[in-house]
Amino acid sequence: MEAAGLSAPKRFDASRGPRIVGPADGKALEFGSFGVRFLAYAEETGGGFSLIEHPIPPRMLVAPLHRHTREDEYSFVLEGRMGALLGDQVVYAEPGDLAFKPGNQWHTFWNAGDTPCRILEIISPGGFEHYFEEMAEVMATHGFDPERIVALAGRYGLEADPESIPRLCEEHGLDHPALHAAAAEA
Numbered sequence: 001m002e003a004a005g006l007s008a009p010k011r012f013d014a015s016r017g018p019r020i021v022g023p024a025d026g027k028a029l030e031f032g033s034f035g036v037r038f039l040a041y042a043e044e045t046g047g048g049f050s051l052i053e054h055p056i057p058p059r060m061l062v063a064p065l066h067r068h069t070r071e072d073e074y075s076f077v078l079e080g081r082m083g084a085l086l087g088d089q090v091v092y093a094e095p096g097d098l099a100f101k102p103g104n105q106w107h108t109f110w111n112a113g114d115t116p117c118r119i120l121e122i123i124s125p126g127g128f129e130h131y132f133e134e135m136a137e138v139m140a141t142h143g144f145d146p147e148r149i150v151a152l153a154g155r156y157g158l159e160a161d162p163e164s165i166p167r168l169c170e171e172h173g174l175d176h177p178a179l180h181a182a183a184a185e186a
Contacts, residue, residue: 009041026053029136032177034062042126050126055118056080056111061176065108065164069157072124073101075109080117083172084109090172108164110174131156144181 012019021039028037033056040051054075056062065085075082075093082093086107093099101107111117123129131152138148146162153160165178 009043011046012040012044027133029132031132031136031139033057033060033175036129036132038129039120040126041129045126047126049122049124050129052121052123052129052132053078053118054121055116056082058111058114058116059174061108061110061165061168061172061174063108064160064162064178065106065168066153066158066160067106068101068103068128069159070103070125071128071157072103074122074124075099075101076120076122078118078120080111080115081113082109082117082119083112085168106161108168110168110172112172128156128158131158 026037026039028035030036035053035055037053037055038050039053040049042048042050045051054062075084076098077093077095079095082097082099084091084093084099084101084107086099086101087105091099092112099109101109109119134152135149138145138152142148150160162178165176168174169176169179
């Protein structure tokens with residue numbers, strides 16, 4: 001979190017004074033179907049949670065159907081409309097709503113509107129936020145290599161069903177970069 005004056009995340013104990021992460025602070029990554037802005041790493045919270053912001057472009061599926069075997073996720077909608085498939089139920093959340101995605105539940109989420117959507121994602125316990133950093137490194141070095149992404153996901157206790165992407169996009173009127181990669185290969 002360079003903007004917050006930290007070279008490496010460490011437990012925040014207030015010994016360096018108050019800490020504010022402003023709207024332009026925190027490391028940010030872009031994945032095409034969503035972004036990640038790191039607000040609080042597990043190392044800063046004693047491992048209890050991590051906090052990230054996900055900006056999501058209009059009508060964009062964030063990820064394939066997936067489940068986390070180690071953590072729960074809580075999505076607080078800041079802006080726009082988030083759609084989610086939680087188990088076998090489709091739900092929608094508006095600004096001010098909190099959606100709970102418990103561990104071991106198959107789920108995915110998307111921007112269900114025609115304007116940008118932003119959510120705060122609380123991940124408990126923390127640590128999974130590092131998956132996004134490692135995924136960005138893999139993609140920058142090797143492009144989208146499904147085998148490397150699957151291996152990385154396994155290290156983080158993440159199971160995914162990439163074959164769900166076309167079905168989810170068709171059912172909910174969404175887009176995802178994987179659709180265009182598949183079309184380019186054909």
